[in-house]
Amino acid sequence: MSEALVDLIVIGAGPAGISAALEASARGLAVVLLDEQASPGGQIYRNVAQSDARSREVLGADYVAGLELVEALLASDVRYQPNAAVWQVTEERRVHFLQDGNAHVLRGRQLLIATGAMERPMPIPGWTLPGVMTAGAGQILLKNAAMVPQGPVVLAGCGPLLYLLAVQYLRAGIRIEALVDTSGRHEAFRHLGRLREALAGWRDLLKGLSLLATLKRAGVKHYYAAENLRIEGGRRAETLYFDSQGQSHKVWASLILLHQGVVPNTQVTQSLRVRHDWNDPQLCWVAYRDSWGETSLAGIFVAGDGGAIGGANVARTQGRLAALRIAQQLQKIDEIQLHKLALPWRRLLHQQGAARPLIDALYRPQKRNRIPDDETIVCRCEEVSAGAIRSYVDLGCQGPNQTKAFGRCGMGPCQGRQCGLSVTEIIAQQRQVPQASVGYYRIRPPLKPITLAQLASEREFDLSVISTLERSLT
């Protein structure tokens, strides 16, 4: 059987992936875009093509900005494949995915990984109780299901996305019981040094300030510098305890949405064993990339939040730049054209990324909420506590792969997505060494579960089957 080969495979139909696919297609490349969801947009533009007027009103302008991008995708020659769950990617750029219960494999001359971001784990006591979810989950329910909290909701954590969700809920008429903010009110003064460089991204700064102003005007109870968060309940969340500015608080809540920033979803890149570095300002692993987005493996690129957190606009620009480089590497444009075309995007990228260091510093998650006390569960799949991990370090484990062998943390269905960062940091703290020298889980396929029957019946992907008609969505 001949190998199914295409110029470019893009994994992830968020802002980075779509932008890259469109740019590459415009340069004459044959592109297959694989995405796990049923419709394009990634996380930020989730379901934008199907959203109604009321939802768009609630979600705001930044969300609606994605509509143009998604419509451009659907009108293009990009072979967009929804409901495609990638379960393995190889160095040779073979992508194995599951779609409608069938296992396929497809090879690309070049590969772009645009898997975006996911919520940073927030392992506080009681975080596994039913009724505790993430702010991202709240947004997904809003975008995909037009659903909002029924009763009073508590938002806890830090970061601009938390404020955004609060404002979106206000627009929908939802009562916010409390905004328990783990960042300090006067953080800005500590980070004045970053302010000057951040001013190039003044639009982003203004956005953040206006969100806070909206919350204040609406009279939302906003507790700053919250510490010692603890959720309690029988078989579901019932109360949130915390301290704020010298006072102890107890808030009744059956729905608590947690958020302390987003981190790159590095399952694919880690499974490829490309070089990753520990990024301390962002407290996460970041795949090394050159200025075009190429990783330490030739022909494999990363764009968007899946590399390092930069937001949707940065993602779109990075997607373009990667696509241009890929087009040049596949000889659709020459080097001179490449640099000429890239120049305006590079300028834009600088501006779009200017505010990021300040945002990172302002909303740096507290240590206690990343590296919890012994009793708190860190690995939800296998029910492994922080204390258990510490005990394995005391037994001699140097890193997460050894603690995995000793205690099964990271062996469950989520394959370390929810616990990986926590485990790296707990071990680093216990050993008193930097996170960079502790390392991360060795990530193995399958990146998504696949049945044995599906695995045994894998076929080369039939490129001839795709036509422009097949991408129709109502």
Place this chain on the structure above:
Amino acid sequence: MPTDALFRSLQLAPNHVRITFDGMPLSVPAGVSLAAALLAHDVGHTRESPVNGRPGAPYCMMGVCFECLVEVDGQANAQACLIQVEDGMSVRRQRGARDLLIGGADDE
């Protein structure tokens, strides 16, 4: 009598479909994920951990946490947030490890 469902629909009169959850008939919003549909009702927890029975319910809604595992039409350990709810679906809590149902024997 007020329901204790954690979420409700933003729309005034959304379309509905009928499913069952652990045998209980439920009317849920159409065109949403199964996890969202269950959150529109007060089902409490949707799974029990195979390690220690800990009750779990949807957490991330985007397919990375695997908390929302339920049994759908006999297929165990399905991620409810990645499945579209459909009329007539028979959903059960994922209580611990799945059963392989070897040989159709009731007791072993």
Place this chain on the structure above:
Amino acid sequence: MHKADVVVVGGGLVGMSIAYGLALLGRQVTVLDEGDDAFRAARGNFGLLWVQGKGYKNSPYASWTRQSVALWPEFNALLQSDTGIDLHLRQPGGFQLCMSEQELAEETRRLVWLQEAFDGDYPYELLDPAQLKSRIPGIGPGVVGACYTPMDGHVNPLKLLRALYAACTLRGVAIVNGVTVDGIDQHASGFGIRAAADRFEAEHLVLAAGLGNRPLGAMLGMDVPVRPNRGQILVTERLQPFLHYPTTYVRQTDEGTVQLGDSLESVGFDDRTSSEAMSEIAARAVQCFPQLGQVRMVRAWGALRVLSADGYPIYEAAHDSPGAFVVTCHSGVTLAAAHALRLAPWIAGEADAPGLRAFNLARFKGQSEVRYAH
């Protein structure tokens, strides 16, 4: 500078079993182990305590294996008593499932030879599909027959490793992690082991570093012919217990997950997985148990077996370096009990072990080819 009676290089199942055995004899032991991303055969194994078919045309190996399996309950009791960790040791016998008449014939031939070599003291049964179905419900029509011996069993290998670490720590073994040995000096009173800026002194030295034994042996002028052989394993989601016996390709763990194996690949120092092998393993698993077709794989991994040139263990008391020992094998789980309770006393000079002479390095003189022996 650290001083001990014995330095064991290698903190895997082999090294730690020996360290434990030495600690039980009252020796001061230091174990040197590498970092978190070392190859570690100990992390990649099936957990079988397997006797069936081993040592075909090599009676010493068959005997050694049987000895170890018979010692396992005692070994398990010691570890449990020291650490409280339940290793889930089960020795109900095991099945070699055969997918073709040819395979069945080959396995039968081996068992016949072994039974004769033990003068009839080698219990086994051959089962046809009907007999097999009554013992293992759910077996698929693709299985043409099976061989069973009551001597086989399985254990939780990762809990074994953890228990060895805990028990050794309890008994005063010094475990030094994150260390890579780069030089060995020999002098009158023993050995000086160098690792970057650290130095460890000991009267006796045990090289139990798996594939690392090759460069380490060379430091003492020995040619230790070990090469990597990759095995891949698939692991499923947790299932309610359905398989109560270990089989060579399918084993349900105490956690409920099912391990599916395996492959035999010469790919050098590459512990990645490959689609071809994974598909083959999946297909074979579904042939054995058709219901597994609907079950999800949640993890797959590859690990490097430590294979000597003839596939049998190496137990060498170094001729030119008295006090130094070289130990390798690819059945670190099965042999763990013998390593702790028979090999360690031999290393400590407290017992003779004539049965081990068959496993010295001298047998390799003139050989260079690696052949896999089960």
